[in-house]
Amino acid sequence: MKILVCISNVPDTTSKINFTDGDTKFDTNGVQFVINPNDEFGLTRAMWFKEKQDATVHVATVGGPSTESTIRKALAIGADEAIRVNAEPTDGFYVAQQLAEVVKNGDYDLIIAGRESLDYNGGMVPGILATLLGMNFVNTCISLEIDGANATAVREIDSGKEKITTSLPLVIGGQKGLVLESDLKIPNMRGIMQARQKKLTVIEPVDALKATEDTKFEKPAAKGAIKLVDNVDELVNLLHNEAKVI
Amino acid sequence: MSILVYTESENGKFKKNAFEVASYASAVAKQLGTTVTAVAFNTSDASSLGDYGVSKVLNITNDNLKTFNAKAFANAISEAANKETAKVVVLSSSADTKFLAPIVASTLKAGYVPNVVSAPESTSPFVVKRTVFSNKGFAQTQINSEVKILGVSNNSYGIHENSTTAAVENFSPSLSDSDFSVKSVEIDKVVGKATIADADIVVSGGRGLKGPENWGMIEELADVLGAATACSKPVSDMGWRPHGEHVGQTGKPVASNLYIAIGISGAIQHLAGVSSSKVKVVINTDPEAPFFKAADYGIVGDAFEVVPQLIEKLKEFKAQNA
Ligand SMILES: Cc1cc2nc3c(=O)[nH]c(=O)nc-3n(C[C@H](O)[C@H](O)[C@H](O)COP(=O)(O)OP(=O)(O)OC[C@H]3O[C@@H](n4cnc5c(N)ncnc54)[C@H](O)[C@@H]3O)c2cc1C
Numbered sequence: 001m002k003i004l005v006c007i008s009n010v011p012d013t014t015s016k017i018n019f020t021d022g023d024t025k026f027d028t029n030g031v032q033f034v035i036n037p038n039d040e041f042g043l044t045r046a047m048w049f050k051e052k053q054d055a056t057v058h059v060a061t062v063g064g065p066s067t068e069s070t071i072r073k074a075l076a077i078g079a080d081e082a083i084r085v086n087a088e089p090t091d092g093f094y095v096a097q098q099l100a101e102v103v104k105n106g107d108y109d110l111i112i113a114g115r116e117s118l119d120y121n122g123g124m125v126p127g128i129l130a131t132l133l134g135m136n137f138v139n140t141c142i143s144l145e146i147d148g149a150n151a152t153a154v155r156e157i158d159s160g161k162e163k164i165t166t167s168l169p170l171v172i173g174g175q176k177g178l179v180l181e182s183d184l185k186i187p188n189m190r191g192i193m194q195a196r197q198k199k200l201t202v203i204e205p206v207d208a209l210k211a212t213e214d215t216k217f218e219k220p221a222a223k224g225a226i227k228l229v230d231n232v233d234e235l236v237n238l239l240h241n242e243a244k245v246i
Numbered sequence: 247m248s249i250l251v252y253t254e255s256e257n258g259k260f261k262k263n264a265f266e267v268a269s270y271a272s273a274v275a276k277q278l279g280t281t282v283t284a285v286a287f288n289t290s291d292a293s294s295l296g297d298y299g300v301s302k303v304l305n306i307t308n309d310n311l312k313t314f315n316a317k318a319f320a321n322a323i324s325e326a327a328n329k330e331t332a333k334v335v336v337l338s339s340s341a342d343t344k345f346l347a348p349i350v351a352s353t354l355k356a357g358y359v360p361n362v363v364s365a366p367e368s369t370s371p372f373v374v375k376r377t378v379f380s381n382k383g384f385a386q387t388q389i390n391s392e393v394k395i396l397g398v399s400n401n402s403y404g405i406h407e408n409s410t411t412a413a414v415e416n417f418s419p420s421l422s423d424s425d426f427s428v429k430s431v432e433i434d435k436v437v438g439k440a441t442i443a444d445a446d447i448v449v450s451g452g453r454g455l456k457g458p459e460n461w462g463m464i465e466e467l468a469d470v471l472g473a474a475t476a477c478s479k480p481v482s483d484m485g486w487r488p489h490g491e492h493v494g495q496t497g498k499p500v501a502s503n504l505y506i507a508i509g510i511s512g513a514i515q516h517l518a519g520v521s522s523s524k525v526k527v528v529i530n531t532d533p534e535a536p537f538f539k540a541a542d543y544g545i546v547g548d549a550f551e552v553v554p555q556l557i558e559k560l561k562e563f564k565a566q567n568a
């Protein structure tokens with residue numbers, strides 16, 4: 001089985017978000033970039049398939065040269081090879097088309113992506129990618145087993161979960177649950193050394209549709225001061241008469 | 247040309263978000279000087295969409311579509327969009343709809359903007375406002391494709407009545423076996439209880455509650471309020487509560503009218519996921535807990551004292567206001 005894990009390079013979840021250039025760009029100053037947490041769960045699941053089912057695992061990202069430290073981290077965690085498509089990932093449709101080229105050229109059976117990137121929260125790359133390639137697709141995937149060409153997955157729904165059967169080739173949008181939090185892999189020294197020798201191929205983007213562009217950003221309005229109360233009578237009164245939510 | 251809206255239903259009845267997306271679609275139709283067509287699956291009350299400005303409903307009756315199937319639903323919606331030459335397709339932000347939206351986008355070669363929070367800022371160029379960075383910012387996003395797909399954030403636009411008469415038309419999308427190559431074999435869902443996605447009120451507990459045995463009072467508070475229950479990430483990681491209850495940046499988003507956080511410190515990743523709730527209440531022993539900076543109302547106090555009192559008070563309040 002040949003697996004491609006799609007890695008989105010995003011600000012650490014604790015980052016303060018600011019905009020620059022007249023609020024037209026995200027301010028990367030002082031921001032630490034990491035593997036998108038949803039992708040980290042997927043990557044760890046891919047490592048399980050590598051160890052237990054002899055899978056080959058490649059990782060791919062669409063991004064500029066600055067994303068290489070994030071892909072090296074994925075290699076240090078254990079991926080065999082990496083591919084970087086040298087383009088700014090400003091639109092989900094565009095990113096999916098670039099990844100579709102990577103998949104076509106690499107003959108992958110399973111594509112593991114995340115439910116959404118924690119930067120622009122698009123939640124669209126895996127679904128568009130699957131449709132472009134005519135592959136099966138399962139979103140908000142919290143469990144995945146592969147047996148030959150058959151796949152069994154569990155997906156999170158609004159009111160619980162749903163068990164799904166399908167077959168390879170398959171694209172998933174994964175998230176927390178795919179592996180236990182405590183099983184998430186942290187690169188060790190040996191992994192980091194080995195990662196330096198692993199193949200990282202840079203390819204140029206193909207011409208593709210850019211369906212959307214962000215023209216301006218803004219931060220949420222500052223929050224008013226909290227009203228502290230010291231008893232529940234007062235709280236119920238405020239929720240009813242002032243906030244009008246009960 | 248019209249605006250197409252996908253109105254979600256469950257057991258034949260529209261979900262609340264169906265009326266919100268219909269209201270939203272009517273606003274867009276007004277801006278563009280056109281009408282709204284809805285597409286609905288196996289519903290018995292299709293004409294009720296007229297109350298929210300929908301003038302035509304493509305009603306699909308098909309036993310194979312009784313259970314949600316992303317690809318089949320997406321293909322039916324895309325076919326409806328083509329039939330109506332829709333230039334804008336309006337969708338909700340439920341888990342099911344977020345599953346099918348990218349399939350529709352890809353099929354229609356349309357730009358898809360999720361997490362939209364208000365009616366389009368302009369229609370030429372077509373620009374909408376959406377949340378980005380898990381509610382830590384907003385973006386004005388311009389869509390350049392001919393067909394545009396908008397995913398409306400839960401509870402962001404609201405339900406607005408706008409009475410018209412909806413003509414209901416039967417619609418039979420052409421489906422093939424390959425639309426069902428991803429099969430649902432078992433659904434395990436909580437019934438008879440509000441879900442985090444739909445609830446007006448969400449009651450959430452954190453590590454401050456010390457252990458799963460103490461969730462009785464959280465359940466009871468939720469019951470009194472008709473609320474959904476939720477929790478912080480460590481609570482689900484430790485197995486005190488099911489994973490589906492975890493809210494925040496890496497869990498489910500919460501956009502309820504009221505969010506009550508009990509024994510939750512208010513870490514940045516937690517706040518990011520719950521901040522679009524309209525009113526937030528915090529109950530915490532530590533006055534320095536970051537949640538006090540993000541909430542509207544707060545009680546500095548021990549949950550084990552405050553929550554039982556709050557339940558009693560709310561029961562009294564409900565009895566008086568029944
Ligand atoms: C990549 C990443 C993603 C994350 N995503 C999420 C996410 O999506 N959602 C999320 O929730 N977290 C997330 N986290 C974890 C987050 O950083 C915090 O660790 C977590 O939110 C803390 O949970 P808590 O508030 O329940 O626990 P704590 O931080 O331990 O807080 C417990 C609180 O309870 C209070 N307390 C104690 N006793 C009582 C009492 N008797 N009565 C009332 N109050 C009491 C304490 O004063 C304290 O404020 C993420 C972390 C990372 C690194």
Ligand SMILES: Nc1ncnc2c1ncn2[C@@H]1O[C@H](COP(=O)(O)O)[C@@H](O)[C@H]1O
Pocket residue numbers: 005006007008009036038039060061062063089092095112113114115116117118120121122123124125126
């Ligand atoms: N620039 C990118 N490069 C590689 N994979 C990406 C990129 N952007 C998104 N993805 C993948 O698609 C998933 C969903 O992303 P998005 O649609 O941007 O929310 C992510 O979790 C990644 O797995």
